[in-house]
Amino acid sequence: MNRHVPAPRTRWFDETSISLQDFIADVKKAEAQMSCPLADDVQKSVPIYNASKIHALIDDQSAIDRYMNEWTDVLLDGPGVVVFRGAFADTSIVDRTTDVLNDLIAEEKRVMGERGDHFGKVGQNARLWNAHEKLCVANPEAFIHYNAIDVVDLISRAWLGPLYQITTQVNVVYPGGKAQTAHRDYHMGFQTAEQLYQYPAHAHRLSAELTLQGAIAHCDMPIESGPTQLLPFSQRYLPGYLAILRPEFRDYFLEHHIQLPLKKGDALFFNPALFHAAGNNVSKDIVRFANLMQIGSGYGRSIEVVDRVRMSVGLYPTLHSMVKAGKLSPRQIDLVIAATAEGYPFPANLDIDSPLSGMAPPSQQDLLKLALHENWTSEKVASEFEAYVKRRLTH
DSSP: OOOOOOOOSSSBOOGGGOOHHHHHHHHHHHHHTOOOTTOSEEETTEEEEEHHHHHHTTTOHHHHHHHHHHHHHHHHTSOSEEEEETSSSSHHHHHHHHHHHHHHHHHHHHHHOOOOBTTBOBTTEEEETTHHHHHHHHOHHHHHHHHOOHHHHHHHHHHHOSSOEEEEEEEEEOTTOOOOOOBOOTTGGGSOHHHHTTSBHHHHHHHHTTEEEEEEESSOBOGGGOOOEEOTTGGGOTTHHHHTTSHHHHHHHHHHOBOOOBOTTOEEEEOTTSOEEOOOOOOSSOOEEEEEEEEEOTTSOOSSOOOHHHHHHHHHHHHHHHHHTTOSOHHHHHHHHHHHSOOOOOSOOTTTOOOSSSSSOOOHHHHHHHHHHTTOOHHHHHHHHHHHHHTTSOO
């Protein structure tokens, strides 16, 4: 299946590159050709997978490879979105994390007062930016359990490869909260048309392949609570970052988008180029709580500043204790390290941190793994990470 790629007169888009008719034709063609043989269900063109089945196969690499290959196809050329039912089989992990995140939200409100943001007016929602780091610092044990699940790692590697970078932003939407305008997401989704026209067409494709969007449902989300509105297959349209800024495309989205209800512990992931928008919370009493994930390629730039040195040093005592007590499997240890520390070793100061072997100096993840393997003290971990930071300064 090939994505619709218009034939611009140059390698850059212009006003003639965008056609609603071409877009609709491609969506319908892709829908007719859709194939997701490993999905447990397909609803409204969205493939749905049972996370417990995938977890049971985690040691069968050939089976996992087949799933990851299918997810890559879905995100690239298919509907652009997947749902994992029961990503958290133990929803008490979600509940405990929700309690910690709610406490953080309450403390920020106490210190800074009620705030609006570019997604909602004051009082319609609550935001916790950089929830990933804040959760790690506030409650390391809750952070470890929350990040030691398979599907986040598998779908991230299926789309981005290893060394991905997790950021999360909590969004709590109260009854009466209004829907967002249809959009694409970071990187190019945060730029104006004037800026977008300056990038060659292949950069528009690249932008979508540097980030994975996701959401963990921290409560049951029936349709009336306003789960994310999605337009399957819309990520295929190469000039879509420009198109979604046009009223005719937004009107088409309003008429044809779909929504899927989610249960607490479910996870939804989608290509950031998929046309989407948070829905209206028309319920009377449902406070919609989602932990939004924006997972970046190790080769890209994350949307938020996340102090992964602070996270690694702060998490180590709890992680080390749990490892010594046999509370985590080797795979769970790797998942937590991947969620915590920076895996990509660049940029580096090659004057003072030139690798003695191979092509790259050690990464933060390498340091954390070595610390666990050699039973470093917390003081040694802090010292080694301080030295790591200094090696990345110029002199």
